[in-house]
Amino acid sequence: MNGKKNKKKTNRLIMRSVILLLLIAAIGYTIYNSATADDVSLLEVGDDAPNFSLTDLDGNQHKLSDYRGQGVFLNFWGTWCEPCKEEMPAMDSQYGEYKDQGVQVLAVNIAQSDFEVQSFSDQFKLSFPIVIDKTKDVMTAYNIRPLPTTVLVNPEGKIERVVTGEMTEQDIKGYMEEIKPE
Incomplete structure (x- = not known):
């Protein structure tokens, strides 16, 4: 016992x-x-935007430095993020207006599967490039915390503005005007 x-x-x-x-x-x-x-140092307005290279859903490489001379609307998002879902159609609409004026949209998904991201893109019929930050290295370099976060990069490759939270279509239009080349 x-x-x-x-x-x-x-x-x-x-x-x-x-x-x-x-x-x-x-x-x-x-x-x-x-x-x-x-x-991780916090990025501020006027800093050089950290360069990166990510692959889109079609297998094309996108390097931030390749967009020098154009404004880049860099949007960090996730398919599960409700505010991201709300602003995506407005971003796509404004991308249609501004892409020929020298403003590009790069939507950086945070580490989700190609299938999830492709399904999301198809659901909203998005036309701008979507890249996936599978290792979260770009998210870390930009010190992204809440989603969505949008970093506006001017034609010189400098950070013009950092926007956290959901944007309206009017907000997006104004931000694209800010980074449009002269």
């Missing part, structure tokens, strides 16, 4: 120790993550 009791106590002690170690590891990870999050 004592052998069973001791075995139960030992098992309980081992289980409690494992749980305690997991809690300590989780707390340590959280502290480390919070401390290193500040290592």
